[in-house]
Amino acid sequence: MARLNILKLSTLLPGLRTHEGAPARSISPEAELRRAVLACLLWEDQFYEDGVAIAARIRELVPKVAAEKVAALAIEAREQMKLRHAPLLLVREMARLATHRKLVAETLERVIQRADELTEFVAIYWAEGRAPLSAQVKKGLAAAIPKFDEYALAKYNRDTPVKLRDVLFLSHAKPLHEAQAELWKRLIAGELAAPDTWEVALSGGADKRETFERLLSERKLGALALLRNLRNMQEAKVDAKLVRDALAVMKTDRVLPFRFIAAARYAPQWEEELEQAMLKSVAAQRKLAGKTVLLVDVSGSMTAPLSNRSEMLRTDAAYGLAILLREICEDVAIYSFSDTAIRVPARRGFALRDAIDSSQVHGGTYLGRALDAVREAYDRVIVITDEQSHDRVPGPRGRGYVINVASFKNGVGYGPWTHIDGWSESVVEYVRELESV
Incomplete structure (x- = not known):
């Protein structure tokens, strides 16, 4: 992260206030953009401001910040802060600007880390009406699509206004090898193998307890899915030992700390295991x-x-x-x-x-x-x-x-x-x- 708050960027101006009335600092557009993005759940209302206002502020600030800085912020927001929608909005706004377009393809390819972000980006691009995708956007999407295997594509191949097959056609992506070409043909035909996830199983009418116990036993429940479903597992009377064992071996590298606290609020009987998992990732850090x-x-x-x-x-x-x-x-x-x-x-x-x-x-x-x-x-x-x-x-x-x-x-x-x-x-x-x- 660059240090943005050196004194020359930050001065008290008359009339500039926080929402509760304290004198606030005037800061550079780059610092304002970081502020708007890095603690942002895009389009979702907060205590003092609504999500539409925050998104509008991001759109207003992008043209005022150098292309390299906006691209770096999008990558930081996705890779370090684990945000999903704000980085996509940054890239979409970069695509509007002649000064920023040259970095769109490489930035978009990097910030797309889940298959549903392919469709989400196009939905953001078309939020104000359908328009042809720019060359740099097509290039970025085409570079991102090959990242995903059949499981990832099938998991997010949903019946939404923008579908994965639409992105495939729009971007003119080229498969890296014959196996991938066959995979994309099945995607287009709607013939991908159904992923073995709790959502698919339960939507198909499977027994909730049996489904969760099987996925836990087979280590097929990811960290976030595990945390989000603790309350469901409790209500379904899932074997507590299976839950404890899963928490003990869960990967915590992409889980934000507050999620453990939120999970413990609704499943306090597993608080000890949640605490151990939360602290595990910092055990070896320097003091x-x-x-x-x-x-x-x-x-x-x-x-x-x-x-x-x-x-x-x-x-x-x-x-x-x-x-x-x-x-x-x-x-x-x-x-x-x-x-x-x-x-x-x-x-x-x-x-x-x-x-x-x-x-x-x-x-x-x-x-x-x-x-x-x-x-x-x-x-x-x-x-x-x-x-x-x-x-x-x-x-x-x-x-x-x-x-x-x-x-x-x-x-x-x-x-x-x-x-x-x-x-x-x-x-x-x-x-x-x-x-x-």
């Missing part, structure tokens, strides 16, 4: 030396869902990051803040989540007051927040980081602060790399 003060926003806006269609809360993202930071900080003091700052015990895993969440009433956002209340010396202070403070935010006493977990238009964590957008574990890597320079 951040020195004293760290961690400030976690628990204000009312943070307790809202990530979007109006999600059961996961913004605090899930914040607590997940807090749990990770607790593991890698050599010496840490943890505070929650809302109307005031409260020190909480630096417990591990879900015990830390509980300590932060129950530490105080989820009220207003007074980050400035919280920073004034922290009297102890530190080498760095890390704030996890949606940045919608009521009060003016002073600079840190030492290194200061603001991790923004929302896409709201204005924020306070610039100027003397190092500003980081998003809730992936990659934000922790950024802090480590920045301090190693």
Whole structure:
């Protein structure tokens, strides 16, 4: 990640405010675009802003940012922040601009990592009406299609307005070998072998308990599907040992921390296994030396869902990051803040989540007051927040980081602060790399 928040890009302007009224920073278009993208569930409403407004802001900013920067941001959003729709919108907006088109093909090929993203991109491209795909878009789609085997294509070969066979025809993709040519013929003819997934089995009327137990036994349930279906497994009375065994061996490298917290809310009987899986990916990470003060926003806006269609809360993202930071900080003091700052015990895993969440009433956002209340010396202070403070935010006493977990238009964590957008574990890597320079 490039450091975008150097002081010359960030100044207080009269009248520029957060949604709760604190003076906000004026930032460069590139920093604004990062802010809008990296904590964005595209087109989904958030506490202060609706998804349409956020998408419109992204469209407005892309022409103001250099092509290389937009392409790099799209790749970062997909590969590090694990976002799916925002990177596609960035590439679609690049395709409109003569200054950006030259990078469309290679960027599109890289950000498409699931077969359904082929059709989703074309749907985004046609959102304002059907139009011929540009040459660079066709080239990018044609390069992406060969990534996917029969299982991946069959899994996402859905009866949607834009179908996979449509993308195949539109892009004029060329198969890499004869076997792939035969595979694409079956795709066009609708003759792909049905994938062995829980969705296919249950939609076909299979018994829910038997289906989940078979898929668990055969290790055919991916990490996200496993987490999302814990409540369904509980209701179907799936063998608990099979679930525990699956959680013990699940791959966690592409699972964001907040998903474990959300899963534990609905399946608390497997909390121990979920905690172990969540912490496994950070067990070997290098420590951040020195004293760290961690400030976690628990204000009312943070307790809202990530979007109006999600059961996961913004605090899930914040607590997940807090749990990770607790593991890698050599010496840490943890505070929650809302109307005031409260020190909480630096417990591990879900015990830390509980300590932060129950530490105080989820009220207003007074980050400035919280920073004034922290009297102890530190080498760095890390704030996890949606940045919608009521009060003016002073600079840190030492290194200061603001991790923004929302896409709201204005924020306070610039100027003397190092500003980081998003809730992936990659934000922790950024802090480590920045301090190693």
